[in-house]
Amino acid sequence: MLDLLLPQKCVVCGLGGTQLCPPCLAGLPRIAPPLCERCGTPTAWPVRRCRECAGRRLAFSSARAAVYYDDAVRAVVAAWKDRALRRLAAAAVSVVVEIVPPPTAEALTFVPPDPDRGLRRGHHPPRELAEQLARHWELPLVAPLRRRAGKRQRGLSRPERRRNVAGAFTAKTGVPGSIAMVDDVLTSGATANAAASALRKAGARRVEIVTFARVVR
Numbered sequence: 001m002l003d004l005l006l007p008q009k010c011v012v013c014g015l016g017g018t019q020l021c022p023p024c025l026a027g028l029p030r031i032a033p034p035l036c037e038r039c040g041t042p043t044a045w046p047v048r049r050c051r052e053c054a055g056r057r058l059a060f061s062s063a064r065a066a067v068y069y070d071d072a073v074r075a076v077v078a079a080w081k082d083r084a085l086r087r088l089a090a091a092a093v094s095v096v097v098e099i100v101p102p103p104t105a106e107a108l109t110f111v112p113p114d115p116d117r118g119l120r121r122g123h124h125p126p127r128e129l130a131e132q133l134a135r136h137w138e139l140p141l142v143a144p145l146r147r148r149a150g151k152r153q154r155g156l157s158r159p160e161r162r163r164n165v166a167g168a169f170t171a172k173t174g175v176p177g178s179i180a181m182v183d184d185v186l187t188s189g190a191t192a193n194a195a196a197s198a199l200r201k202a203g204a205r206r207v208e209i210v211t212f213a214r215v216v217r
């Protein structure tokens, strides 16, 4: 509702008329193959495991993202998160559907909000993304994951991130055998891995990760 009352302005270039203007939407940096088959990191040629994920114990079987997390994408994600600009969800969904192949999973879920933060904002981009993707891909949406409050991931080193989120998630049992989990941004993969691990413990044999954006080093 708030959306309709605010003057419309592109969150990337500031041009009036729409929350994300067509040139800026078209200019979001799509991720193209070749990719690491496992973690989805762009690589020089197709590989099964890459430098990023070789030797790491990953609870998910694949991770795919639509765009690189550059300044434009950061602006889109921040506006979507903090100002609840819901039309940005539709724009993000259109790019995910364009770039990421439909998962082979039986159901879709999303990384739940940190109870301290997500609820205060009253909306949760990963859930909005998952709801719209579930409609597009004609998959049921389930919400078995629970998350306990933790420290912010932002500003922590990779090992700190892993420690911080390990054990933050639990899942109700009866999770479908193969499930795809949606998040807005994949940063170190620590959150996705911890949540995927909880889904595995609750019965999933295969967890695919789908995100709008990913950080690539």
Ligand SMILES: [Zn+2]
Pocket: 010, 011, 012, 013, 014, 015, 020, 021, 022, 023, 024, 025
């Ligand atoms: Zn623009």
Ligand SMILES: [Zn+2]
Pocket: 036, 037, 038, 039, 040, 041, 048, 049, 050, 051, 052, 053, 054
């Ligand atoms: Zn990899």
